[in-house]
Amino acid sequence: MSRYSVFSVLKGGLTGQTHWGRAWRDPEPKPEYDAIIIGGGGHGLATAYYLAKLHGMTNIAVLEKGWLGGGNTGRNTTIVRSNYMLEANAHFYEHSLKLWEGLSVDLNYNVMFSQRGVLNLAHSDAQMDAYARRGNAMRLNGIDAELLDREQVRRYAPVLDFSDSARFPIVGGLLQPRGGTARHDAVAWGLARGADSLGVDIIQNCEVTGFDIQGGAVKGVQTTRGAIKAEKIGMAVAGHTSQVAALAGLTLPIESHLLQAFVSEPLKPFIDGVVTFGAGHFYISQSDKGGLVFGGDLDGYNSYAQRGNLPLIEHLGEEGMALMPSIGRIRMLRHWAGVMDMSMDGSPIIGKTPIKGLYLNGGWCYGGFKATPGSGWVFAHTIAHDEPHWINRDLDLARFRDGRMVDERGAGPIPGHH
Amino acid sequence: MFRFTCPHCGERDVVEFSYGGDASVVVPDLAAGEEAWFDAVYQRDNPRGPHVEYWHHVAGCRQWIRVERDTLTHEILACGPATGRMRPETGGEGA
């Protein structure tokens, strides 16, 4: 692999930039690997990268049914944060955020991680109290959090509606300055290039269609490109977690729902950080290309359609107008949807399954992009050692049976409500 | 978009309804034991295809109805009262 640097760009200038090679190989699947990761999204690729880099497992493959990052990795609104209150989530997402802070350098690939801040708005005194509590919990866990009053919010995001006629007046907010956004495709590509350079086979257009399980232990997979053997297999297929797990005879505490995202025509710099509305579910940021990127609630019913419906678009438009009426005449350019693996307590599941050698990474709900490096890091540890790292110990599958929910919102076992 | 044929009100837009989740879940007997309750409360088949589910006609008759809907195409396959038989949807539209 050739390293990317300013010198390679300058040198390439002499030959019309024709020196760029492909960033990763396109190998044929081998009949057997030490480990297989199913799913070539950010999580599968990060798992392979850290398995090779930190655990010396290089005879491994990532199997992807479509193309890299064609799932939720390439469909999300790219928000990265670690503003969680409960211990299990706080430690996990903060570990991930720390990995984000060094990811571009580590990968020699610019993932455009931009710590522009994530601000959650409060519109009532009760909400301010709740944010003070969450902010304190975060700070006790060593995570940055700042409680802002109305004037501080006004300075941070003057485009919001601070007039007397605002439908939900802004009282204050909770800011995580180290939060921000990253370029989602670059994350998949950078991790793929990094894993490939360490010897990992990345195999696209290869759908897993079955498992070979003998005596309670996994021995391999069937795929659209033939059978492949491995005694360690990790599933990282997000919205299709229930389907792939069902091939191994597992039923999971997960429902698949659809979430939409939107982007407007490009504008001049308008809003600095990520801002979330507190009187409904709406959030907005501005991409480096100038488009306003926004989203909100799930459509609200089980779905694998990867496309959204109109009532939610209207609902989001209303929320956006309540928060910042100045966007009223901006045109929407595109909208799309992804299949969300909503878990029963709103938190992810990363760990072992009842089948020996088969590991589960799923239940990401609508917040798994920010988890990408952390998820790969702990999942690689879990697969390499056949045991979770302490950071993902409480995010195991058995917690649902044991009654150890990690329910950040206290919404109960209704996946669409998290 | 999709529309349901409410057995009480006729064809109505999805915005009048609120989702009630998987209707194939059977609430176990109180004495059924932990395993049966764990299955009912947490475990879901989560099919990619036909799914039987409850919807509440909140902005209509306020009755619960049962719908069979394809989770991949959003096609409505059948509608009926929450208990009792569902009628296949003839003119049902996908989204």
Ligand SMILES: Cc1cc2nc3c(=O)[nH]c(=O)nc-3n(C[C@H](O)[C@H](O)[C@H](O)COP(=O)(O)OP(=O)(O)OC[C@H]3O[C@@H](n4cnc5c(N)ncnc54)[C@H](O)[C@@H]3O)c2cc1C
């Ligand atoms: C609209 C939207 C907005 C979002 N916004 C945010 C956000 O702002 N911040 C945030 O943190 N998160 C966000 N998310 C969530 C985030 O995108 C996901 O949680 C995360 O990307 C999941 O990564 P992944 O690698 O697990 O999944 P994916 O990228 O979906 O990868 C899974 C891969 O598995 C493959 N696969 C499936 N079945 C098989 C099979 N049988 N064989 C082989 N391969 C298979 C799929 O093709 C897919 O490429 C958002 C999601 C959506 C849809």
Ligand SMILES: [Zn+2]
């Ligand atoms: Zn009705």
